[in-house]
Amino acid sequence: MSSPPDGAQRYFERIPEKWDVLYSDENPVRYAINRLFRKGLFERYRLTFEHCGDIAGASVLDIGCGTGRYSLEFAKRGASRVVGIDFAPSMVEFSRRISHELGLADRCEFVCGDFLTHPFGESFDIVSALGLFDYVADPAPLFAKMADLTNKRFLASFPRKTGLWDLQRTIRYRWIKKCPIYNYTREQLEERFRDAPFPAFRIIQLSRGFFGIGIKETEAFL
Ligand SMILES: C[S@@+](CC[C@H](N)C(=O)[O-])C[C@H]1O[C@@H](n2cnc3c(N)ncnc32)[C@H](O)[C@@H]1O
Known part of the structure; x- marks a missing residue:
């Protein structure tokens, strides 16, 4: 990448282990606390695999x-x-290592790069962007590229404008972690999905965010 790293890239480069532990149930007390205070993380994980359609043989x-x-x-x-x-090299290295440890490396490729500028040269049955839009100042070009790369379904999560909760989160990230974050309204997301374009879409409200499903395939699933 030729441009200097942005705040999110610098922030995530420092924290692969700290991030991954959020999902771990090795320590039951910590896991219970994460399930309570990081509800959105677990909601979006469940919804992704509920709404992604047929995974067998999919790209x-x-x-x-x-x-x-x-x-x-x-x-x-x-x-x-x-x-x-x-775009955080340490995250990519972490993913590659685990894919080898789990014996899944033959089907997984991990690429270090900025989604917007990376040339993919192929499209995919399922495209996901979970926990990504929190760090995106201008979502329109990403939506357009995501729609272009999707053959069937697109799944994404978005933080919601909620007042006090997002205010404390914005302060924590922007001023303490030096990583700017962004929130969305349902109306903004509807416009993004329509303009991308996704011929059909559904937006589900979560406790503190939204989960969006875009559809390119012709069969009705919503
Ligand atoms: C909150 S983490 C979510 C990780 C994972 N999807 C999950 O939910 O466990 C967001 C990730 O998006 C990456 N990211 C943000 N903007 C990106 C971009 N334009 N291109 C590639 N990666 C990006 C960050 O480096 C970070 O690792």
């Missing part, structure tokens, strides 16, 4: 793959090819 693109939790789960569930992309 998957996982944008902002982080430590690969989604990519590896897609591979475990029978995807034939999974590409995870992240």
Whole structure:
């Protein structure tokens, strides 16, 4: 990448282990606390695998793959090819290592790069962007590229404008972690899905965010 790293890239580069532990149930007390205070993380994980359609034999693109939790789960569930992309090198290294440890490396490719500028040269049955839009100042070009790369379904999560909750989160990230974050309204998301374009879409409200499903395939599923 030629441009200097942005705040999100610098922030995520420092925290692969800290991020991955959010999903771990090795310490039951910590896991219970995460399930309570990081509700959105677990909601979006459940909804992704509920709404992604048939995974067996599918090709998957996982944008902002982080430590690969989604990519590896897609591979475990029978995807034939999974590409995870992240612009933080340490996240990509973490994902690659775990894919080897789990014996899934033959079906998973982890790419270090910025989604917007990376040339993919192929499209994918399922495209996911979980926990990514929190860090995106201008979502329109990403939506357009995501729609272009999707053959069947697109799944994404978005933080919601909620007042006090997002205010404290914005302060924590922007001023303490030096990582700007952004929130969305349902109306903004509807416009983005329509303009991308996704011929059909559904937006589900979560406790503190939204989960969006875009559809390119012709069969009705919503
Ligand atoms: C909150 S983490 C989510 C990781 C994973 N999807 C999950 O839910 O566990 C967001 C990730 O998106 C990556 N990211 C943000 N913007 C990106 C971009 N434009 N291109 C590639 N990766 C990006 C960050 O480096 C970070 O690892």
